[in-house]
Amino acid sequence: MSRIFNFSAGPATLPLEVLEEAQRELTDYQGSGMSIMEMSHRGKHYDAVHQEALLNFRELLQVPESHEILFLQGGATTQFCQVPMNLRGEGQVADYINSGSWSKKAIGEAKAFGKVNVAADCGSEIPTRQARQEELQLSEGAAYLHCCSNETISGAQIMEFPKIEAPLVCDMSSDILSRSLNVSDFGLIYAGAQKNLGPSGVALVIIDKELALRAPETVPSMLRYQTHIEKQSLYNTPPTFGVYILCLVSRWLKEQGGLSAIQEVNERKALKLYDAIDASDFYSGTALPEFRSRMNVTFRLPSEELEKQFVSEAAALGMDGLKGHRSVGGIRASIYNAFPEAGVEALVSFMKDFAAKA
Ligand SMILES: *Cc1c(COP(=O)(O)O)cnc(C)c1O
Numbered sequence: 267m268s269r270i271f272n273f274s275a276g277p278a279t280l281p282l283e284v285l286e287e288a289q290r291e292l293t294d295y296q297g298s299g300m301s302i303m304e305m306s307h308r309g310k311h312y313d314a315v316h317q318e319a320l321l322n323f324r325e326l327l328q329v330p331e332s333h334e335i336l337f338l339q340g341g342a343t344t345q346f347c348q349v350p351m352n353l354r355g356e357g358q359v360a361d362y363i364n365s366g367s368w369s370k371k372a373i374g375e376a377k378a379f380g381k382v383n384v385a386a387d388c389g390s391e392i393p394t395r396q397a398r399q400e401e402l403q404l405s406e407g408a409a410y411l412h413c414c415s416n417e418t419i420s421g422a423q424i425m426e427f428p429k430i431e432a433p434l435v436c437d438m439s440s441d442i443l444s445r446s447l448n449v450s451d452f453g454l455i456y457a458g459a460q461k462n463l464g465p466s467g468v469a470l471v472i473i474d475k476e477l478a479l480r481a482p483e484t485v486p487s488m489l490r491y492q493t494h495i496e497k498q499s500l501y502n503t504p505p506t507f508g509v510y511i512l513c514l515v516s517r518w519l520k521e522q523g524g525l526s527a528i529q530e531v532n533e534r535k536a537l538k539l540y541d542a543i544d545a546s547d548f549y550s551g552t553a554l555p556e557f558r559s560r561m562n563v564t565f566r567l568p569s570e571e572l573e574k575q576f577v578s579e580a581a582a583l584g585m586d587g588l589k590g591h592r593s594v595g596g597i598r599a600s601i602y603n604a605f606p607e608a609g610v611e612a613l614v615s616f617m618k619d620f621a622a623k624a
Contacts (some may be wrong), residue, residue, distance in 0.1 A: 271609035274587030275418055275562060275600040276440065277460040284514040284604075303507040312506055315513045316499070322516035326524055329449050329472055336471040336491065337499040337509050342368075342439040342458035344489075345469060346375035349435055349454065352481040352491050354380050354409040361408040361432065363397045364389035365424075366417035367593060368437060376412070385411060394420035394564070395554040399428055408432045409480075410453055416441035418461070419591040421564030421598065422557040427451060433477055441561050442470065443519060444603055445529040453477050461561070462602045464511035519603070528603050535601050535610045536560040542614045548621040552596060563599040564590060572624060573597060580616055585609070 272279040295302045298311055305311055316337075323335050338344070349372075354360045359381040362373045366389045376382045383405045386397035394417065404411065410433040416423040418440040428434065433453025442457040449455065454473045460466035471491070478491040487493045493501050522528050540558055543549040543565050552564035567573045573596060577589045590596035601610060 270584040270586050272586050273599045277466050278600055278602050279604050281518045281604045284518055287514055302510045307503050307506050315510050319509055319513035319516055326519055327449055332474055333472050334475050334495045336494045337504055338469045338471055339505055341469055345456040346372045348489050350376040350380055351485050358409045359383050359405045361385040361404050361411040363413045365396045365414055366420040368417055369414040393554045394422040394552055395557045396422050396424045410435045416559055416561055418562050421559040421562040422553045423559035444532050446525045464515050465508045468505050468508040532560045535607055538610050538614055539563045542617045546621050561602055566596045576620055
């Protein structure tokens with residue numbers, strides 16, 4: 267066994283148990299004589315996986331009957347255009363919070379073919395942060411308000427979601443299933459799978475069924491939420507292997523005790539790293555303390571030279587993926603659900619050693 271501690275921001279580490287199970291079943295899925303990715307998506311084996319995944323996510327997130335769960339393709343990035351295409355009416359404005367790189371991308375797409383109001387803009391501030399309720403400048407009759415619950419690059423996470431009249435739409439790509447959530451507060455939630463759910467390519471979408479009916483007739487079938495609601499995400503061939511891994515991850519999460527249990531572990535893991543940052547003058551956190559992400563812990567060292575050295579020495583010790591995103595630099599430790607606590611402890615111990623000798 268030569269697994270290392272993989273701090274990559276995404277695609278990211280998956281539970282070892284899940285990988286091992288997929289490996290055991292890879293060439294002969296439950297006596298079918300073939301792999302799950304070689305069989306019909308309309309057959310009984312795949313259908314059971316698809317239905318179980320839907321059921322497990324419904325249970326884990328306590329998704330109410332008013333909302334549908336979808337497995338779509340094109341990652342979270344396709345949602346950047348699919349959301350405004352479906353939810354914003356002719357001439358209507360959509361409110362967006364700019365809290366960093368990912369929300370900025372969502373705003374760019376929405377602006378390309380309709381009206382956008384940036385309701386708060388803290389996306390370029392350092393220390394990084396999320397917007398506060400009192401600074402929101404909402405438009406009257408907005409189609410929705412879009413936010414990003416966890417800015418994966420800057421390491422700033424929403425701790426309290428905005429309370430508004432319009433439907434709330436949230437990009438939860440990097441913190442979905444990491445904590446308890448009240449799904450009925452949201453009109454639409456979406457997440458690319460490769461951080462907390464499984465392999466890249468699948469997007470999990472949870473949508474209030476009423477909202478899906480808003481889509482103008484010009485939206486093509488594949489990009490229309492209603493199409494996938496009516497066909498339970500089996501309108502065309504879904505990303506079957508991806509959904510299968512999502513199913514295994516959902517089982518794993520249930521075994522961990524569900525969202526409140528994993529939230530506790532996530533908070534503990536993050537706190538260990540933030541304590542190590544705060545315990546020395548050598549490290550400084552990138553995000554304002556009240557918005558510090560439990561998924562992507564971002565920090566700086568006194569110089570870029572030292573940051574480079576930090577990343578390469580950590581890699582030599584089996585800790586990979588610590589280099590911050592190319593747009594902001596610094597260090598980023600991504601510690602999603604499946605990232606082991608032992609890896610956090612290894613990093614904390616390395617941080618102490620590194621600071622002491624630098
Ligand atoms: C990774 C990420 C995305 C992009 O996901 P893709 O699957 O590559 O399209 C969007 N939003 C956030 C918050 C992310 O972390």
